[in-house]
Amino acid sequence: MREGNAPLIRREDYVAPAFWIRTVDISFDLDPAKTLVISKMKVERNTAVPHGPLRLHGEELQLLRVLINGESVSFRQEGHELVIEAAPDADFTLEVRNTCAPEKNTALSGLYTSGGSFFTQCEAEGFRRITYFLDRPDVMAVYTVTLRADKTKYPVLLSNGNLADSGELDATRHFAVWHDPFPKPSYLFALVAGDLVAREQRITTRAGRDHLLQVFVRRGDLEKTEHAMNSLVASIVWDEARFKLPLDLERFMIVGVSDFNMGAMENKGLNIFNTSALLASPATATDADFARIEAIVAHEYFHNWTGNRVTCRDWFQLSLKEGLTVFRDQEFSMDMAAAPSARAVCRIQDVRQLRAMQFPEDSGAMAHPVRPDSYVEINNFYTATVYDKGSEVVRMYQTLVGRAGFEAGMKLYFERHDGQAVTCDDFAQAIADANPGSALATRLEAFKRWYSQAGTPHLKARGTYDATAQTYTLTLSQTNPPSPGQDSKLAQVIPVAMGLLSHEGQVLPLQLQGETEPAGTDRVLVLDQSAQSFVFVNVTADPVPSLLRGFSAPVLLDDGLTDAELLVLLKHDTDAFNRWEAGQRLSLNRILAAVRSGKPLVLDGAYIEAMRSLLRHPQLDSAFKELALTLPGEAYIAEQLEVIDPQAIHAAVDAAQNQLAHALRDDWVAAFEGNQVSGGYQPDPVQSGKRSLANLALAMLVLDAKRSGDTVWPGRAYQRFKDAGNMTDRLGALSALVNAHAELAEPALARFHQQFKDEALVVDKWFALQGRAAERDGKTFARVRQLLQHPDFSLKNPNRARSLIFSLCMFNPAAFHRTDAAGYVFWADQLLALDAINPQIAGRLARVMDRWTKLAEPYRSAAREAIVRVAAKAELSSDVREIIERALA
Ligand code: 0A1
Ligand code: ZN
Numbered sequence: 085m086r087e088g089n090a091p092l093i094r095r096e097d098y099v100a101p102a103f104w105i106r107t108v109d110i111s112f113d114l115d116p117a118k119t120l121v122i123s124k125m126k127v128e129r130n131t132a133v134p135h136g137p138l139r140l141h142g143e144e145l146q147l148l149r150v151l152i153n154g155e156s157v158s159f160r161q162e163g164h165e166l167v168i169e170a171a172p173d174a175d176f177t178l179e180v181r182n183t184c185a186p187e188k189n190t191a192l193s194g195l196y197t198s199g200g201s202f203f204t205q206c207e208a209e210g211f212r213r214i215t216y217f218l219d220r221p222d223v224m225a226v227y228t229v230t231l232r233a234d235k236t237k238y239p240v241l242l243s244n245g246n247l248a249d250s251g252e253l254d255a256t257r258h259f260a261v262w263h264d265p266f267p268k269p270s271y272l273f274a275l276v277a278g279d280l281v282a283r284e285q286r287i288t289t290r291a292g293r294d295h296l297l298q299v300f301v302r303r304g305d306l307e308k309t310e311h312a313m314n315s316l317v318a319s320i321v322w323d324e325a326r327f328k329l330p331l332d333l334e335r336f337m338i339v340g341v342s343d344f345n346m347g348a349m350e351n352k353g354l355n356i357f358n359t360s361a362l363l364a365s366p367a368t369a370t371d372a373d374f375a376r377i378e379a380i381v382a383h384e385y386f387h388n389w390t391g392n393r394v395t396c397r398d399w400f401q402l403s404l405k406e407g408l409t410v411f412r413d414q415e416f417s418m419d420m421a422a423a424p425s426a427r428a429v430c431r432i433q434d435v436r437q438l439r440a441m442q443f444p445e446d447s448g449a450m451a452h453p454v455r456p457d458s459y460v461e462i463n464n465f466y467t468a469t470v471y472d473k474g475s476e477v478v479r480m481y482q483t484l485v486g487r488a489g490f491e492a493g494m495k496l497y498f499e500r501h502d503g504q505a506v507t508c509d510d511f512a513q514a515i516a517d518a519n520p521g522s523a524l525a526t527r528l529e530a531f532k533r534w535y536s537q538a539g540t541p542h543l544k545a546r547g548t549y550d551a552t553a554q555t556y557t558l559t560l561s562q563t564n565p566p567s568p569g570q571d572s573k574l575a576q577v578i579p580v581a582m583g584l585l586s587h588e589g590q591v592l593p594l595q596l597q598g599e600t601e602p603a604g605t606d607r608v609l610v611l612d613q614s615a616q617s618f619v620f621v622n623v624t625a626d627p628v629p630s631l632l633r634g635f636s637a638p639v640l641l642d643d644g645l646t647d648a649e650l651l652v653l654l655k656h657d658t659d660a661f662n663r664w665e666a667g668q669r670l671s672l673n674r675i676l677a678a679v680r681s682g683k684p685l686v687l688d689g690a691y692i693e694a695m696r697s698l699l700r701h702p703q704l705d706s707a708f709k710e711l712a713l714t715l716p717g718e719a720y721i722a723e724q725l726e727v728i729d730p731q732a733i734h735a736a737v738d739a740a741q742n743q744l745a746h747a748l749r750d751d752w753v754a755a756f757e758g759n760q761v762s763g764g765y766q767p768d769p770v771q772s773g774k775r776s777l778a779n780l781a782l783a784m785l786v787l788d789a790k791r792s793g794d795t796v797w798p799g800r801a802y803q804r805f806k807d808a809g810n811m812t813d814r815l816g817a818l819s820a821l822v823n824a825h826a827e828l829a830e831p832a833l834a835r836f837h838q839q840f841k842d843e844a845l846v847v848d849k850w851f852a853l854q855g856r857a858a859e860r861d862g863k864t865f866a867r868v869r870q871l872l873q874h875p876d877f878s879l880k881n882p883n884r885a886r887s888l889i890f891s892l893c894m895f896n897p898a899a900f901h902r903t904d905a906a907g908y909v910f911w912a913d914q915l916l917a918l919d920a921i922n923p924q925i926a927g928r929l930a931r932v933m934d935r936w937t938k939l940a941e942p943y944r945s946a947a948r949e950a951i952v953r954v955a956a957k958a959e960l961s962s963d964v965r966e967i968i969e970r971a972l973a
Contacts, residue, residue, distance in 0.1 A: 407474020
């Protein structure tokens with residue numbers, strides 16, 4: 085483990101490496117206790133930087149010998165560096181021999197074992213835990229990898245690229261040699277060795293090349309790989325069609341592993357996946373799992389160009405590959421959804437995720453720009469800001485230059501930078517240069533503030549209508565609140581997609597002063613000052629503005645609209661996103677008023693009728709209705725408040741939920757009955773939309789039954805739970821019972837565990853459901869504590885740790901924030917236990933306290949006490965230390 089006194093690394097200190105490593109010929113004698121690694125490298129001095137020693141990174145390794153040009157050489161070890169002063173000026177070969185201990189590697193970074201097989205995870209800095217190397221993304225080499233291992237225990241031996249040779253070594257051992265022709269940074273290296281089986285498919289791409297696709301998993305999981313394979317094929321087809329980016333490898337492999345810190349990893353030609361992001365069958369995975377798998381398979385595949393062919397110069401540029409690749413996977417999911425309404429559903433889900441995770445991050449202790457300025461532990465910067473806000477930034481490029489302009493920009497980016505390690509500036513320049521004179525190119529430097537300024541901009545919009553002149557003046561203004569280390573900020577470039585509607589819901593033409601005719605009914609205004617006014621002419625009626633359509637910029641919007649105006653948008657907006665947003669705003673306004681006033685929430689008739697007509701609407705999709713009738717998340721509600729009282733927020737949401745359940749009871753019955761799916765299971769938007777609305781309706785009906793004492797709906801839920809033909813329905817019914825604290829919840833939970841105890845991913849769901857269950861009288865918290873002792877619980881498996889501990893601490897504010905501080909004590913205890921096993925996962929758990937300073941008393945003081953207790957531990961990892969110190973700064 086890296087101890088917690090690691091130095092701060094600054095973006096402005098970047099210097100190119102003193103040496104380049106051009107080729108790596110590396111062999112492994114795989115043994116769980118002690119693996120021998122021999123690495124032979126061709127090295128060149130980089131004459132563009134001052135003359136200096138060769139410094140190689142290495143951690144948790146046993147060094148055996150170092151040779152230069154076949155001769156031993158003197159070296160010294162300085163912390164985690166191996167320093168060779170006498171490296172030649174001419175090109176030379178470097179040979180390093182070392183061992184590492186995969187079975188002791190519980191951090192799951194570097195080479196480790198899981199379920200008796202070997203796997204690697206090298207991003208960001210895991211390769212240095214395998215051998216000594218210039219472990220930085222701007223050092224790109226061509227790798228040849230030889231694997232030697234026991235042939236019965238490890239019949240499958242894989243690495244990046246193409247299989248060059250394989251065979252027997254002796255009676256018990258065999259070998260394989262892999263060669264990857266593409267130069268790559270060390271973080272994209274991978275190897276796998278184990279007893280695995282593969283689903284295979286051969287495809288011929290548009291370019292006429294043949295490829296072999298393989299998905300490797302443990303025996304018994306093969307039938308759960310069909311969806312992943314289909315998703316991979318769809319991703320390949322999409323990237324060729326949309327961005328003209330072909331598959332460049334003869335063989336593309338995906339491997340599943342059940343111990344993995346993240347979702348998946350884009351190693352060149354050998355993607356390694358958390359099984360939770362790969363395996364699906366209708367019986368074990370929900371619709372949401374199917375959608376997530378499709379998106380992650382696509383994401384990793386798309387990295388082959390955005391990340392692998394063009395990579396990052398340094399880790400500050402992480403969003404160059406991550407923001408862009410998230411954008412690409414979001415676009416892919418939307419295109420797969422096809423129907424306009426299903427596309428809108430995708431967008432709403434992405435924005436909900438952004439608001440739930442990234443907005444709080446951007447106003448808390450860990451707020452950082454999309455391109456951070458400094459870090460201690462890079463693993464702490466795989467964040468919602470780098471990924472999801474980064475993706476919104478890429479989306480804004482597309483909004484500013486148009487879809488065709490963006491595609492032209494991508495083309496230029498690859499023409500200029502294929503095979504290079506580059507920066508976010510290089511990307512911005514390519515998009516701008518491909519679109520001279522565009523709204524982006526003319527404001528490029530200001531636009532790039534999205535990379536350098538942290539925090540969510542506040543956008544204010546106010547309009548005035550002049551009936552005599554028939555003009556409508558819309559004034560947009562922005563404020564950019566301070567964030568850690570950034571007290572004052574400059575105006576951002578904010579694209580505001582918008583339209584105007586009459587109060588009767590008619591769409592109005594948009595003609596700005598100075599224009600000779602209207603330019604459609606939907607356009608993008610660009611705010612690039614702290615305040616600007618836009619005057620629309622020939623406006624025949626006092627309009628209702630529909631602003632930030634499709635969520636055209638990642639900002640908090642205050643449009644000052646009244647309930648009556650929001651109702652117009654809810655009923656008539658042609659932009660489905662803003663229609664949904666209007667409903668959310670109506671809910672949010674009521675919840676915030678209750679929290680601010682301290683008075684119990686009572687829903688008014690107008691609101692209830694609006695929700696009823698949504699639910700009954702004959703044309704709207706089920707998926708859209710489900711999203712529209714789901715109340716805003718508690719984290720997003722908290723974002724709107726100066727002081728956060730998690731219990732008050734929860735009480736208001738709970739009251740709104742109960743009243744909606746009761747007032748719309750008959751409509752919920754109709755929604756439940758009208759959304760039953762017949763025919764075989766398909767995880768498509770139509771079927772999954774129906775299931776999601778039926779599940780919401782059932783949850784509401786069981787909740788209302790709890791209040792009235794009715795037993796019919798809990799009984800029906802239990803029946804559905806038992807008889808369900810797929811996991812979406814089964815889990816939906818089970819969570820309806822658990823969240824309503826129905827008596828039948830207990831037998832249902834027991835039955836579920838019994839039925840699925842051999843399916844690890846389903847057992848994770850069982851823990852997660854209980855960790856996230858609605859709190860009532862401290863029962864959820866007590867149960868989570870009890871579940872820590874369950875024989876199936878383990879901190880060592882990240883999925884399992886997340887399923888119980890993160891569910892409570894991160895996703896169940898009402899159970900976690902307790903007046904007796906027991907939630908915080910639980911957090912500190914689990915954090916310290918986890919840190920000794922897996923610092924990366926512990927670093928994530930530490931983030932739970934990011935926003936403690938905004939908590940109301942008594943939570944604030946109790947939270948501080950728990951953080952201080954963690955900070956006082958001497959043996960913290962650098963991952964946790966960085967988060968904790970930022971929280972206390
Ligand atoms: N690049 C991967 C995510 C990833 C990052 C770090 C990891 O280990 C520390 C693992 C995976 C992606 O974006 O999918
Ligand atoms: Zn990624």
